[in-house]
Amino acid sequence: MNAGDAPDIRALQADIVIVGGGGAGLRAAIAAAEANPQLDILLLSKVYPMRSHTVAAEGGCAGVIQLHDSLDAHFDDTVSGGDWLCDQDVVDYFVHHATEENLRLEHWGCPWSRKADGSINVRAFGGMKIERTWFAADKTGFHILHTLFQTSLKYPSIRRCDEYFCTDLLLEDGACAGVQAIDMRNGTHTLIAASAVILATGGAARVYRYNTNGGIVTGDGMALAYRQGVALRDMEFVQYHPTGLPGSGILITEAARGEGGVLTNSDGYRYLQDYGLGPETPLGEACNKYMELGPRDRLSQAFWHEAKAGRALATSRGEAVNLDLRHLGEARINERLPFIRDLARTYVNVDAVHEPIPVRPTAHYTMGGIQTDRHTATALPGLFAVGECASVGLHGANRLGSNSLAELSVFGRVAGEQAAARASQGPAVDPRRLLARAQDNAAGWESLREARGGEHLATIRDEMARAMEDGAGIFRLPGQMQQTCAKIAELKGRYRELGLVDRSRVFNTEWLNAIELGNLLDVAEAMAHAALARKESRGSHQRIEDFPERDDAQFLRHSLVYRAADTPRLDWQDVVITRSQPAERHYGAAGQQESKP
Amino acid sequence: MTETVTVRVQRYRPEEDQEPWAQSFEVPYSEDLSILDALNQIKDQQDPTLSHRWSCRMAICGSCGVMINGEPRLACKTFLRDYRGKDALEVRALDNFPIERDLVSDISGFIDHLETVQPWLIRSDEQPVSAGAYRQTPEQMQRYAAFSQCINCGLCYAACPQFGRDPAFLGPAALTLAQRYNLDSRDEGASQRMNWLNAEAGVWSCTFVGYCSQVCPKDVDPAAAINQGKVASDINYAVNLFNILRGKDDA
Numbered sequence A: 001m002n003a004g005d006a007p008d009i010r011a012l013q014a015d016i017v018i019v020g021g022g023g024a025g026l027r028a029a030i031a032a033a034e035a036n037p038q039l040d041i042l043l044l045s046k047v048y049p050m051r052s053h054t055v056a057a058e059g060g061c062a063g064v065i066q067l068h069d070s071l072d073a074h075f076d077d078t079v080s081g082g083d084w085l086c087d088q089d090v091v092d093y094f095v096h097h098a099t100e101e102n103l104r105l106e107h108w109g110c111p112w113s114r115k116a117d118g119s120i121n122v123r124a125f126g127g128m129k130i131e132r133t134w135f136a137a138d139k140t141g142f143h144i145l146h147t148l149f150q151t152s153l154k155y156p157s158i159r160r161c162d163e164y165f166c167t168d169l170l171l172e173d174g175a176c177a178g179v180q181a182i183d184m185r186n187g188t189h190t191l192i193a194a195s196a197v198i199l200a201t202g203g204a205a206r207v208y209r210y211n212t213n214g215g216i217v218t219g220d221g222m223a224l225a226y227r228q229g230v231a232l233r234d235m236e237f238v239q240y241h242p243t244g245l246p247g248s249g250i251l252i253t254e255a256a257r258g259e260g261g262v263l264t265n266s267d268g269y270r271y272l273q274d275y276g277l278g279p280e281t282p283l284g285e286a287c288n289k290y291m292e293l294g295p296r297d298r299l300s301q302a303f304w305h306e307a308k309a310g311r312a313l314a315t316s317r318g319e320a321v322n323l324d325l326r327h328l329g330e331a332r333i334n335e336r337l338p339f340i341r342d343l344a345r346t347y348v349n350v351d352a353v354h355e356p357i358p359v360r361p362t363a364h365y366t367m368g369g370i371q372t373d374r375h376t377a378t379a380l381p382g383l384f385a386v387g388e389c390a391s392v393g394l395h396g397a398n399r400l401g402s403n404s405l406a407e408l409s410v411f412g413r414v415a416g417e418q419a420a421a422r423a424s425q426g427p428a429v430d431p432r433r434l435l436a437r438a439q440d441n442a443a444g445w446e447s448l449r450e451a452r453g454g455e456h457l458a459t460i461r462d463e464m465a466r467a468m469e470d471g472a473g474i475f476r477l478p479g480q481m482q483q484t485c486a487k488i489a490e491l492k493g494r495y496r497e498l499g500l501v502d503r504s505r506v507f508n509t510e511w512l513n514a515i516e517l518g519n520l521l522d523v524a525e526a527m528a529h530a531a532l533a534r535k536e537s538r539g540s541h542q543r544i545e546d547f548p549e550r551d552d553a554q555f556l557r558h559s560l561v562y563r564a565a566d567t568p569r570l571d572w573q574d575v576v577i578t579r580s581q582p583a584e585r586h587y588g589a590a591g592q593q594e595s596k597p
Numbered sequence B: 001m002t003e004t005v006t007v008r009v010q011r012y013r014p015e016e017d018q019e020p021w022a023q024s025f026e027v028p029y030s031e032d033l034s035i036l037d038a039l040n041q042i043k044d045q046q047d048p049t050l051s052h053r054w055s056c057r058m059a060i061c062g063s064c065g066v067m068i069n070g071e072p073r074l075a076c077k078t079f080l081r082d083y084r085g086k087d088a089l090e091v092r093a094l095d096n097f098p099i100e101r102d103l104v105s106d107i108s109g110f111i112d113h114l115e116t117v118q119p120w121l122i123r124s125d126e127q128p129v130s131a132g133a134y135r136q137t138p139e140q141m142q143r144y145a146a147f148s149q150c151i152n153c154g155l156c157y158a159a160c161p162q163f164g165r166d167p168a169f170l171g172p173a174a175l176t177l178a179q180r181y182n183l184d185s186r187d188e189g190a191s192q193r194m195n196w197l198n199a200e201a202g203v204w205s206c207t208f209v210g211y212c213s214q215v216c217p218k219d220v221d222p223a224a225a226i227n228q229g230k231v232a233s234d235i236n237y238a239v240n241l242f243n244i245l246r247g248k249d250d251a
């Protein structure tokens, strides 16, 4: 290409394009291939699929399997865990299909941990009344992802574009008609025409400074949809995981507590009993919904209060509390939590068999995302979204651990089938009709690659991450929230003055990081504004100073954020309530009282 | 004054450089700093043109394999403290793979090999999901457990002299993956996979150096998998011969 010419575009065609090779994208691809083997399915990902962040999930994947458990119980735990902001029809569909999908993974080879007799074993997990978390030691996501990736290789109709970075959605006649991506090996702008597009791009916790997410988890799909006028829903709800390693934010799975680990403050005291989660349970006997197995939002909030009261430990990596596993003994730790032992040893130099692991809350999971209906369809015809990038209505104001891995399979399958149905009917899209738009887009990305402004990428990124922690963190305080909104607006302005150094087209990660930063800023904006608009406290969204109570009269509604010129536009959507009326969330002894007839 | 460490990083930009070359950076020393952290600091603060792959920073996604002082390692699981007091700390792209740019190797050949070995559960009678889970005891799982821990980082390929000589060699991780399914009590595909194991690029190419197992960051022990594959392939060969001698042509 010569200066001034329209950028070269490579044009491809498929029936279905799936953006994202994590658990959700792979499950969708397999479902589409099974629904109609004639369809040409293209799976595109900015990393090789097995690098996707699903790989890092440790603890487990929900699905009712024990005789004394029931779908109703799973439904109740999910809805109350989500502080009644879950769409109950969606939760019903989910609990009905989770076990089936776990079994399907088993049939595809997933090495779920077993009991001595060879049947499936389940473990306790926070907020779940009865054990229903399937696990593969403490590498559940790793095994699910590799099983799905390897199984996907069976289907000749699934083609892959590995290390392609999706930059745009392409529209025609008001419908999504394909995507545009950069081939990272050589910088080629590539358009892929398709009558159905599935976004499965994962979460966005990289907008925060301390987080459990991989470097690639930058909210790209959310930003892609947002820019086309699709609403982002419930974006104010971001889950802090109570047990990350201080400094890096690397996750120590909740399964460590499910197996009987306890949290203590600098006095060696199990402080959770002071936060409505008691009474204290015996050491090593984890008890569902009590103490360490309370829901994540409560545990993270308790840490915040302990730290404020000066009862956190000061470590060289910042404030922390202790996660003590010593009483479990070496054999159990090695059997159930081998990866945790390895992580603690490697990253904080602690052997969990002999010493407690220092932990602190870190940003972990985005409950909200691209608004979809219960069939994973967005408001833009032809565009589907699934997995952590989507808001299908399952998690409400707080996700229960192990529901999200199950979500990938349950709704990944739905997305694949829905996209297959659309692609089987519709006429193929002619890529030539998308060319002019793709060239315009490419010209924009080319000018970013050549950007010569005075602003520094890493500085903007770090300032954003700090601002989000200050104003959209565990507790959202009045003045700070406004400051964060203002800061994000300022950073968006400065982003336009970015200066990049790397002019290469070959694996130019500076350029790609700059595109990711643009996406992160859009997502941060949506989160901060949704948080400001929700004038109540619910689930992970806590405004202890100005609106400390839940306000069902006004806010038993999903927030919707639409992109607009200056500040985003807010709207609201009713929650689907079928059979569980909002009640108070009780854990510990209070929860026991309440569940008695 | 804060202590610093000199990190020599291999650079190669195909549009400008004929050959890879080394560039030195000073990085402030800290006990916790991984080589990956150091590379990210260099990229953020000193030279944004440095390219390397990474994501999870917790040794599970398999992205960040590089040569560190000549040894294949995960950058996120190797620390500055391990090289304190050594003369040099040198980071290069993985051996035995073509370089795309700087520390980024072209691993597509390795991924193709993984895909070759039919790494999925093969059964003659696919049970419906409604029939429930296949039974598999912890002991049965133990037989293949280690071989299922592979994160596809490619370090063993960088360590493998045979793969260095002949990129068509399926190599440690792909052969281990075949073995992972062959040993799974739920699988019945071993005879199909035997075609690959027996082929010229299969187990018999391995000259049993064993360095692959030493460098594996996940204790997968690919050398053991290949060795077991050789035994299986031997038995398969003997059975085939026996059947041929008996005049059975379905051997």
Ligand SMILES: Cc1cc2nc3c(=O)[nH]c(=O)nc-3n(C[C@H](O)[C@H](O)[C@H](O)COP(=O)(O)OP(=O)(O)OC[C@H]3O[C@@H](n4cnc5c(N)ncnc54)[C@H](O)[C@@H]3O)c2cc1C
Pocket (backbone or CB within 6 Å): A019, A020, A021, A022, A023, A024, A025, A044, A045, A046, A047, A048, A049, A052, A053, A054, A055, A056, A057, A058, A059, A060, A061, A062, A140, A141, A164, A165, A166, A167, A200, A201, A202, A203, A212, A213, A214, A216, A217, A220, A221, A251, A253, A364, A365, A386, A387, A388, A389, A401, A402, A403, A404, A405, A406, A408
């Ligand atoms: C450390 C950790 C532990 C967890 N543990 C659990 C657990 O125990 N139980 C549980 O239920 N949940 C857990 N979760 C949550 C759960 O793992 C995630 O929500 C889920 O794996 C997300 O899957 P996904 O398929 O939506 O996205 P991901 O696995 O993140 O995949 C996203 C995909 O999209 C691709 N992509 C993104 N942007 C682009 C772009 N611009 N162009 C091209 N491709 C792109 C990526 O390459 C990747 O392939 C955990 C999360 C973390 C971070």
Ligand code: SF4
Pocket (backbone or CB within 6 Å): B149, B150, B151, B152, B153, B154, B155, B156, B157, B172, B173, B176, B212, B215, B216, B217, B218, B219, B220, B221, B222
């Ligand atoms: S066998 Fe070990 S070294 Fe080889 S790719 Fe797998 S994890 Fe990496």
Ligand code: FES
Pocket (backbone or CB within 6 Å): B054, B055, B056, B057, B058, B059, B060, B061, B062, B063, B064, B065, B074, B075, B076, B077
């Ligand atoms: S960054 Fe994932 S393995 Fe090192």
